[in-house]
Each structure stands twice: as structure tokens, then as C-alpha cells.
Amino acid sequence: MSEIMQMDRRQMMLRSVGAGVTATLAVLPTAFAQSPAPKRNATAAKKANDGPKVALVLGSGSARGFAHIGVIKALEASNFKPDIVVGTSAGALVGALYASGMNGAQMEDLALKVKDIEIVDFATGSKRGMVMGDTLQRYVNMATRNRQIEDLGMELAIVATQLRTGEITVMRRGEIGLAVRASCSVPGVFIPPKIGDIEYVDGALVSPVPVRVARQLGADIVVAVDVSSAPLNATPAGIYEQVMHSFEIMGRSLARLEADQADVIIRPEVGRIPSTDFNARAAFIALGDSAGARFAPVVREKIRDWKTKRGL
Numbered sequence: 001m002s003e004i005m006q007m008d009r010r011q012m013m014l015r016s017v018g019a020g021v022t023a024t025l026a027v028l029p030t031a032f033a034q035s036p037a038p039k040r041n042a043t044a045a046k047k048a049n050d051g052p053k054v055a056l057v058l059g060s061g062s063a064r065g066f067a068h069i070g071v072i073k074a075l076e077a078s079n080f081k082p083d084i085v086v087g088t089s090a091g092a093l094v095g096a097l098y099a100s101g102m103n104g105a106q107m108e109d110l111a112l113k114v115k116d117i118e119i120v121d122f123a124t125g126s127k128r129g130m131v132m133g134d135t136l137q138r139y140v141n142m143a144t145r146n147r148q149i150e151d152l153g154m155e156l157a158i159v160a161t162q163l164r165t166g167e168i169t170v171m172r173r174g175e176i177g178l179a180v181r182a183s184c185s186v187p188g189v190f191i192p193p194k195i196g197d198i199e200y201v202d203g204a205l206v207s208p209v210p211v212r213v214a215r216q217l218g219a220d221i222v223v224a225v226d227v228s229s230a231p232l233n234a235t236p237a238g239i240y241e242q243v244m245h246s247f248e249i250m251g252r253s254l255a256r257l258e259a260d261q262a263d264v265i266i267r268p269e270v271g272r273i274p275s276t277d278f279n280a281r282a283a284f285i286a287l288g289d290s291a292g293a294r295f296a297p298v299v300r301e302k303i304r305d306w307k308t309k310r311g312l
Helices: 002-016 042-050 062-077 090-099 104-113 134-143 176-183 211-216 239-259 278-309
Strands: 054-058 084-088 155-162 168-171 198-201 221-225 264-266
Touching (some): 054 062, 062 278, 084 090, 084 211, 090 134, 090 176, 134 176, 155 176, 211 221
Parallel strands (some): 054 221
8 A cells, every 4th residue: 555655646746846736725915026127138128118018927737837838839930029927836937948048949849858857856754745846946947057037138027925924926036946946836745945034835826827917017018828727527536636626626716817917818728638647748838839829910919009009
């Protein structure tokens, strides 16, 4: 029996790495943690004078977060390039890679080749979580060339939740890998990382699709990618599936409520694949690509309308 439980535990961990929970445990208190605006290059500053500030918001969704990569691929094909990327949980991971300079094709290649051992480090003897998170942190730092959030060419905001208070924190400076680790720290799975004196858990608990954060950062147009979905009409098979199924039920309304405040909402049709199926990476990316291609003309129209109204 112990061997079976250990096997189930390891399978659960391997499927949950780098992913977030599309959920909220309650409508928790929130506070926008404003940090000094990071310095950006002259091109980004100039754009504010001749066009809208466009934000790409990437939501949580566990394995369904791979669909973000497909959406980005499709939008890139239409010459879309946001000024700011806001991500929570799985969206924080993809958003960090994108803001660091990777294009959709490069992220797809990385997603299909990465091995579990490269991002999973099991904790031993801890009652606070089963995964340390150090390996994920190092992997993200390596992939983003060990830069700080404020040093990227594209503005990046990563959403996490303060464990003690339940308040939202928006990370716009500091180590990328640590911020992503904090945003992806599913409670009970990852040991909560500490930044300063504060412990953090999954950003999806308070903001599964952080449109509000993008607005507070001055975005004129918000393009949100919501990869959450109604729970599958099936009985969850294992412990991990039951937990995720419950979170999906609790978090669906909050995700839709915030996503609906965006100018453009892209919702890939990922509902037929369980959010726990990390073997379906290619399928999720393809579904995201399809959805992104459908909505690319809508995004272009929104930007064109914004310019027209202002005589640009």
C-alpha cells in the first residue's frame, strides 16, 4: 500500500510543476502592491505617444497554461507585440519567458523538450509541501538569462498571493525565477517561498486572470487569455484530480468575472482535456494557436479603433 501511495504522490507532483490553480478559496482581501516603475528602453517610452499601451494578460490553468504559448504564436503572426505582460501562476511562467525575449516557437520547443527532473525537486520531511521549488526557480532564471524583472525589454508584472493575509502582490522588480516560483506555488504542493519576511502562494487564489492589474498599470487595451474551463463532467480518479476539480469549481466564477473586464478575451477550447494532463502539451498549444488566430483580427481592430478615435 505504501508503494502505491508513494507512486500516486510522485505522479501528482510531476503533473503539477510550473502550473497554477484556477481557483479561489474565498473573495480574499486584496491590495495592489505598487513598486517604482521599472526603467524601459526609449522605444517603449516613445510608443506611449503614438499608440495605446497594450497589455497581454495570461491567466492560470495548470497544464492548460500551455495554450498560452499557442495564443502568443498566433498573435505574433499578425505582428502583435504588447507593451506589458501580466501573468499569474501558469501564465506567470509563460509570461516571464515571453517578456525575456522568447518568441512563441521558441517557447513551444522548450515546453515540448523540458523534462520533469529539470523543474521538480521533491521535499523530504516537510509538512508544508511536497515540492521545494528551488529547481523551478533556477530553471526559469537560466531560461531568462539570469536577468531581473526590471531589466527586460518588455514590462512584466507577476501576480502572487501573500500567504498570511491573502493579499495580492504584483511583482515588477527583482529575480524572475523567484517571482515565478511564488506565483506558481500551489498550496499544499509547493513549500511557500519567502521574499523578505513574506511567504507567497499561487497568484490564482486572488486573481486567476489579472485584468485589473493591467488596468492599474495603465493599459489602454487589455487582451486577456483565459485558459480556465468548466470542470469535466467526470469523476476525478485520483487525489490530485479531485483537488484540481474542486479548485476549478470554486475558481471559475472569479476567473470569468475578471476576464470579462478585458477589451478582448481569448478562451481556447481546452475544456475537453483535463487540467492535470501534462502529457497533452502539444494539444494545448495547438488549441491556443487556433484561438489566437481567430481573435487576431479582433485585436487589430481594437487597436485601430483606439488610434482612430484619437486621430492617430
